[in-house]
Amino acid sequence: MKKTFGAILTILGIIGIIWGAYAFMMGGDGGVLGKWSALVPFGVGLIFFSSGIGLVKTIKDQT
Known part of the structure; x- marks a missing residue:
């Protein structure tokens, strides 16, 4: 969910x-x-770009 929001912000x-x-x-x-x-x-x-990139980078994948 957070990665999707980060991608949208980016x-x-x-x-x-x-x-x-x-x-x-x-x-x-x-x-x-x-x-x-x-x-x-x-x-x-x-x-928006910097916050989206920051959000995507800080969220770890749960595999």
Whole structure:
């Protein structure tokens, strides 16, 4: 169960990182902050990715 949750967090993190990088390259959302607002999904994706990897690494297989 925990490994599945870790894998889901990792996948969501990868999507968030890609989305944030793409938004940054395209100039952000066009609002007041521009490119800086694109860093929010990147940061959230980075947090999800690192926590998902950490969760997968710390859970031991029960065989």
